[in-house]
Amino acid sequence: MIEIINICKSFEDHLVLDSLNLTIQAGETMVIIGRSGCGKSVLLKHIIGILKPDSGQVIIDGNDITRMSEKELNNLRLKFGMLFQGAALFDSLTIGENVGFSLKERRYDEAAINSRVKECLAMVGLKGIDDLKPSELSGGMRKRAGLARAICTNPQIVLYDEPTTGVDPIMADAVNELIIELHKRLNITSIVVTHDMVSAYKVATRVAMLYKGKIIEVGTPEEIKNTKNPIVHQFIKGLAAGPITEEG
Amino acid sequence: MDITSRFGKRLLAFFNYMGAVSVLFYQTLFWMFTSRIRKNHILDQMNKIGVSSLPIVLLTSMFTGIVLALQSAYQMQKISATLYIASLVALSMTRELGPVLTALVVAGRVGASITAELGTMKVTEQIDALETLAANPIQYLVVPRFLATVIMLPLLTVYADFIGMFGGYLVGVYKLGISHSIYIRMTYEPLMFKDIFSGLFKSVIFAIIISIIGCYEGFRTEGGAEGVGRSTTLSVVISFILIIASDCLFTAIFYFAF
Numbered sequence: 438m439i440e441i442i443n444i445c446k447s448f449e450d451h452l453v454l455d456s457l458n459l460t461i462q463a464g465e466t467m468v469i470i471g472r473s474g475c476g477k478s479v480l481l482k483h484i485i486g487i488l489k490p491d492s493g494q495v496i497i498d499g500n501d502i503t504r505m506s507e508k509e510l511n512n513l514r515l516k517f518g519m520l521f522q523g524a525a526l527f528d529s530l531t532i533g534e535n536v537g538f539s540l541k542e543r544r545y546d547e548a549a550i551n552s553r554v555k556e557c558l559a560m561v562g563l564k565g566i567d568d569l570k571p572s573e574l575s576g577g578m579r580k581r582a583g584l585a586r587a588i589c590t591n592p593q594i595v596l597y598d599e600p601t602t603g604v605d606p607i608m609a610d611a612v613n614e615l616i617i618e619l620h621k622r623l624n625i626t627s628i629v630v631t632h633d634m635v636s637a638y639k640v641a642t643r644v645a646m647l648y649k650g651k652i653i654e655v656g657t658p659e660e661i662k663n664t665k666n667p668i669v670h671q672f673i674k675g676l677a678a679g680p681i682t683e684e685g
Numbered sequence: 686m687d688i689t690s691r692f693g694k695r696l697l698a699f700f701n702y703m704g705a706v707s708v709l710f711y712q713t714l715f716w717m718f719t720s721r722i723r724k725n726h727i728l729d730q731m732n733k734i735g736v737s738s739l740p741i742v743l744l745t746s747m748f749t750g751i752v753l754a755l756q757s758a759y760q761m762q763k764i765s766a767t768l769y770i771a772s773l774v775a776l777s778m779t780r781e782l783g784p785v786l787t788a789l790v791v792a793g794r795v796g797a798s799i800t801a802e803l804g805t806m807k808v809t810e811q812i813d814a815l816e817t818l819a820a821n822p823i824q825y826l827v828v829p830r831f832l833a834t835v836i837m838l839p840l841l842t843v844y845a846d847f848i849g850m851f852g853g854y855l856v857g858v859y860k861l862g863i864s865h866s867i868y869i870r871m872t873y874e875p876l877m878f879k880d881i882f883s884g885l886f887k888s889v890i891f892a893i894i895i896s897i898i899g900c901y902e903g904f905r906t907e908g909g910a911e912g913v914g915r916s917t918t919l920s921v922v923i924s925f926i927l928i929i930a931s932d933c934l935f936t937a938i939f940y941f942a943f
């Protein structure tokens with residue numbers, strides 16, 4: 438279980454997260470939606486401890502990660518996989534080395550790494566590109582390679598930052614299926630940040646909306662669709678006119 | 686009042702900066718001694734940092750040796766002491782010019798590329814990604830670069846010393862007509878262990894400066910391609926200043942203490 442309690446974060450004097458609270462149950466797929474620049478990526482980085490909150494706690498299975506030492510945090514991160522918004526592949530390594538990076542760090546033997554890398558790349562529909570460099574791939578391919586790297590170690594918690602952005606609609610649906618399958622088969626806890634409402638409704642067990650530094654509504658996809666909150670309503674319908682735009 | 690307070694702020698910023706750099710230095714030492722050494726990474730970096738810097742280092746020190754001999758010949762001829770050019774070149778090269786020039790060349794070449802590489806990794810979130818994959822960026826990125834620079838810079842300096850002396854030899858023997866055997870003798874006779882040691886000691890200090898400042902500025906990079914450009918420039922400028930300043934400091938220490 439992941440509990441985010443009262444976290445605040447500002448960059449210089451720009452307050453991005455403002456006493457934000459959110460609880461994510463083990464084994465659920467939580468989708469976080471919100472406008473561009475509202476702090477979704479920042480929130481994900483707090484959950485995995487790359488960013489430290491100015492105040493507040495992030496508690497993962499009972500341990501407060503904001504108080505952990507670098508070593509403890511590193512151990513905890515073995516449970517995590519994260520897909521970055523820009524994929525963040527290491528451009529000095531090949532795709533195969535990227536995907537197998539953590540396994541190699543954990544000193545698995547070469548053959549085991551190879552077969553796992555092949556398996557993961559096949560899962561995201563990228564067979565036979567192990568030896569290419571990230572710069573030789575398209576944006577969508579990089580995103581999928583990043584996804585393969587995130588799931589390569591069989592993590593218990595996977596954070597996806599916009600997994601379907603920049604991926605074509607057919608492949609996007611395959612990515613959705615993959616998220617659902619990982620969730621069902623391995624009972625993974627997933628946190629998915631997305632703008633793509635189709636994908637959100639499809640993969641989510643619950644949806645949370647981030648607005649002005651706070652979570653303003655959490656609910657099942659059905660509850661979100663029938664929301665009474667005008668802000669959430671405007672967002673999920675994608676309307677140009679409404680309370681979000683009126684406030685400027 | 687205004688000037689003093691502004692000066693005070695600058696001074697404070699300087700100490701803050703040096704503090705942060707020292708922290709990175711200690712962390713680097715910590716990871717270097719407490720985790721496994723990545724031999725392949727270090728060899729790779731040694732190749733990038735050392736081997737590929739060799740041509741430009743040789744070129745610089747060769748010309749420096751030649752210029753040094755010619756310029757001092759101009760002076761020495763007046764007091765008919767051209768013989769001492771050999772000793773002068775040997776001592777200046779090993780004690781001062783070899784280490785400093787090599788460090789400046791390497792700071793411009795290697796320090797800049799370390800910052801540009803790590804800075805690009807930072808702005809494209811690759812450093813964050815490294816952390817999420819449970820690899821420590823200091824252990825993975827800084828330690829190999831640090832070790833490679835600390836090993837290679839003194840080696841490059843040794844080459845620079847020799848080639849610089851060779852440049853002086855060319856001038857002394859072929860232009861000024863000093864005999865081969867006298868030139869050689871006048872080169873190695875005044876050279877003492879402490880001259881060579883102080884030069885190499887300084888080059889180890891310079892290597893620490895170049896690699897740690899290069900990595901620190903890389904990690905601090907923010908704001909896309911423009912930010913990478915900015916921190917690369919900053920890394921070279923700061924390395925230059927620290928190299929010159931610490932050179933002054935250590936030269937004084939060696940002068941008064943030994």
Ligand SMILES: Nc1ncnc2c1ncn2[C@@H]1O[C@H](COP(=O)(O)OP(=O)(O)OP(=O)(O)O)[C@@H](O)[C@H]1O
Pocket residue numbers: 448453471472473474475476477478479480522
């Ligand atoms: N390292 C940083 N330094 C300064 N400001 C930052 C930093 N990271 C994020 N921000 C700011 O925090 C805010 C939220 O950024 P974030 O990347 O989380 O947005 P997002 O919700 O993920 O947007 P998008 O959907 O476009 O990816 C932005 O206004 C951004 O300017």
Ligand SMILES: [Mg+2]
Pocket residue numbers: 477478479522598
């Ligand atoms: Mg984002």
